[in-house]
Amino acid sequence: MNLAALLPAEILAGTALAVLLADLFLPHRDKAYLGLLSAAGLAAALGGTARQLAAGLHASLWGGIFLLDPFALFFQTIVLGAALLVLGVSLPYLERWGRDDGEFYALLLMAVLGAMMMVASRNFLEIYVAMELLSVSSYALAGFLRPDPRSGEAALKYYLQGVLASAALLYGISLLYGLSGSLDLSVVGARSAGSLGVVALVLVAGGFALKIAAVPFHMWAPDTYQGAPAPVAAFLSTASKAAAFAVLARVLLTAFPAAQGPWQELFAVVAAASMALGNLAALGQRNVRRMLAYSSIAQGGYVLIALAVATPTAVAASLFYLAVYVFMNVGAFSVLSFLAGPTGGEELADLDGLAERRPALALALAVFLISLAGMPLTAGLMGKLYLFYAAVQGGYAWLALWGVVFTVVSYFYYFRVLRHLFWGTAPPRPAAPAASVPAGLALGAATLATVLFGVFPQPLLQLALHSLGMLR
Amino acid sequence: MPEAFGILTLATLGGALGVVLATDVVHSAYFLVLAFLGVAGYYFLLGGEFVGAVQILIYAGAVAVLFLFAVMLTRRRADPVWGRSPARWLGVGGAAALLAWLLLTHLERHPWPTKLPPPAPHNTALIGKALFRPFVVPFEVVSVLLLAALVGALLLARKEGGAS
Numbered sequence: 001m002n003l004a005a006l007l008p009a010e011i012l013a014g015t016a017l018a019v020l021l022a023d024l025f026l027p028h029r030d031k032a033y034l035g036l037l038s039a040a041g042l043a044a045a046l047g048g049t050a051r052q053l054a055a056g057l058h059a060s061l062w063g064g065i066f067l068l069d070p071f072a073l074f075f076q077t078i079v080l081g082a083a084l085l086v087l088g089v090s091l092p093y094l095e096r097w098g099r100d101d102g103e104f105y106a107l108l109l110m111a112v113l114g115a116m117m118m119v120a121s122r123n124f125l126e127i128y129v130a131m132e133l134l135s136v137s138s139y140a141l142a143g144f145l146r147p148d149p150r151s152g153e154a155a156l157k158y159y160l161q162g163v164l165a166s167a168a169l170l171y172g173i174s175l176l177y178g179l180s181g182s183l184d185l186s187v188v189g190a191r192s193a194g195s196l197g198v199v200a201l202v203l204v205a206g207g208f209a210l211k212i213a214a215v216p217f218h219m220w221a222p223d224t225y226q227g228a229p230a231p232v233a234a235f236l237s238t239a240s241k242a243a244a245f246a247v248l249a250r251v252l253l254t255a256f257p258a259a260q261g262p263w264q265e266l267f268a269v270v271a272a273a274s275m276a277l278g279n280l281a282a283l284g285q286r287n288v289r290r291m292l293a294y295s296s297i298a299q300g301g302y303v304l305i306a307l308a309v310a311t312p313t314a315v316a317a318s319l320f321y322l323a324v325y326v327f328m329n330v331g332a333f334s335v336l337s338f339l340a341g342p343t344g345g346e347e348l349a350d351l352d353g354l355a356e357r358r359p360a361l362a363l364a365l366a367v368f369l370i371s372l373a374g375m376p377l378t379a380g381l382m383g384k385l386y387l388f389y390a391a392v393q394g395g396y397a398w399l400a401l402w403g404v405v406f407t408v409v410s411y412f413y414y415f416r417v418l419r420h421l422f423w424g425t426a427p428p429r430p431a432a433p434a435a436s437v438p439a440g441l442a443l444g445a446a447t448l449a450t451v452l453f454g455v456f457p458q459p460l461l462q463l464a465l466h467s468l469g470m471l472r
Numbered sequence: 473m474p475e476a477f478g479i480l481t482l483a484t485l486g487g488a489l490g491v492v493l494a495t496d497v498v499h500s501a502y503f504l505v506l507a508f509l510g511v512a513g514y515y516f517l518l519g520g521e522f523v524g525a526v527q528i529l530i531y532a533g534a535v536a537v538l539f540l541f542a543v544m545l546t547r548r549r550a551d552p553v554w555g556r557s558p559a560r561w562l563g564v565g566g567a568a569a570l571l572a573w574l575l576l577t578h579l580e581r582h583p584w585p586t587k588l589p590p591p592a593p594h595n596t597a598l599i600g601k602a603l604f605r606p607f608v609v610p611f612e613v614v615s616v617l618l619l620a621a622l623v624g625a626l627l628l629a630r631k632e633g634g635a636s
Contacts, residue, residue, distance in 0.1 A: 013616060063606045103627050110620045117613055126610045133617040140624025155628065196578040
């Protein structure tokens with residue numbers, strides 16, 4: 001029973017090892033098969049997890065170290081879906097850089113494995129180990145294009161700040177263990193009341209906030225998202241962020257309901273600061289990928305509203321938002337990944353007249369940006385509406401108002417990109433490489449989902465609400 | 473016991489301060505060994521002989537030796553890595569003092585139990601059982617983690633244009 005329930009994770013681990021082994025024997029021209037093998041493994045794991053979610057699995061494994069409840073399965077599905085999209089886009093990207101090595105796919109699969117284990121843990125030891133797996137794989141992925149100094153810088157900055165956050169997390173966990181004598185989430189909170197428990201909780205939250213890139217732990221994000229390979233930036237800004245948010249929500253809501261007052265205040269401030277700083281800093285960026293990095297800090301702020309409000313409606317809204325955010329943000333980074341690389345840049349001027357050169361790409365990017373901005377008929381609007389509505393309902397009207405103000409601010413930089421896309425004059429430049437089939441599939445799926453969940457948000461919202469039902 | 477605790481604390485804190493304050497990276501590595509040994513002493517003092525032995529073998533032994541090798545093989549000039557401007561001292565010292573003040577006031581205020589439960593007798597056997605029964609999956613995840621670190625390190629350290 002225990003092993004069968006973890007089958008998706010086992011498939012992933014097996015695929016990662018198989019990719020590493022096969023990499024040794026495959027001649028260089030056949031490396032693309034490794035990507036396809038990884039995609040097959042991811043798809044199998046995604047299918048298995050989705051089936052468990054549909055079946056309403058609720059299993060406590062190994063004496064409560066793992067908890068596969070709908071909440072965990074929902075986030076596992078998000079992470080696996082994001083990884084599959086990222087993988088589809090990575091295939092042509094790596095080929096163009098001449099770096100289609102097996103290590104990339106193996107590390108991506110291991111990062112996904114870490115994220116999957118993380119969201120299903122109910123024990124601080126397992127949470128820490130799984131998060132380190134996600135982190136270590138991410139550091140290496142960020143530095144994958146090392147000949148490009150910016151990729152090295154991306155990896156180094158992420159690594160140094162990640163290690164600091166990891167130390168804070170570990171120190172917080174050790175304090176909680178000292179207070180409670182346990183690492184089990186269902187026991188720790190009840191036994192670590194008092195001011196020292198709150199200090200420990202803040203340290204723990206800091207460890208997760210780095211992955212969410214929430215202010216004040218956002219400093220690595222712009223440089224890393226800009227310098228890392230574009231698909232890796234897409235992964236870090238969606239799957240990694242969603243996994244960290246899931247663990248944070250689980251720790252706070254299930255283990256520390258007693259200290260709810262202090263941490264609600266804390267996250268209200270963090271959310272407000274992230275929205276303000278992310279959106280204001282994005283206004284001044286000329287590099288589109290850097291602009292998206294700041295926008296991603298702001299999006300993290302919107303999601304953190306849920307932890308400030310801490311009502312079931314708000315947390316369900318954040319689940320919905322994170323799910324649709326995967327599609328629009330992976331999509332936006334993916335379109336850039338087609339333009340960037342040895343053949344072109346990703347400055348605003350490089351997007352001039354893209355609508356004439358590559359109408360499909362330009363249209364897709366426009367859909368993603370409109371959705372990130374939160375305009376009607378897109379999933380982004382529905383997500384923001386649910387979040388702000390939950391904030392008003394939960395007595396945080398000022399936070400909702402703050403969010404609306406900065407959403408309006410964000411229109412300026414999202415629409416500036418659109419102006420360049422459709423009304424810029426295209427300078428003569430070499431044609432961008434044609435999109436490949438897997439990348440086209442990934443982009444098409446992301447575009448479709450962004451529009452579809454904007455028009456029919458109800459099923460996904462129902463699923464989010466249902467996934468939450470058993471958390472408390 | 474208080475004397476032993478005092479000596480160990482002196483070694484651990486002194487070692488840790490030495491790591492940060494030493495101007496030469498090699499000296500920092502030696503101070504790190506001292507800090508590791510002090511922590512190992514705490515483990516023995518608390519009756520955790522297995523963890524203490526592992527701490528000496530792996531941290532004071534393998535990890536520190538690896539550090540020294542890495543430093544000596546990659547160092548080109550004996551210059552300090554970072555400047556020591558007053559502003560930097562102020563920033564780092566201020567942050568450290570703030571954290572210490574925050575933790576110490578709350579640590580002191582907490583009603584800690586005055587008597588420790590006696591340590592379990594055969595705790596090596598208990599660790600073994602815990603590792604391979606309830607914690608078997610985290611144990612396996614650690615093995616994947618080490619593999620990821622190995623692959624990642626090779627990837628970043630590999631010479632450009634070399635055969636993969």
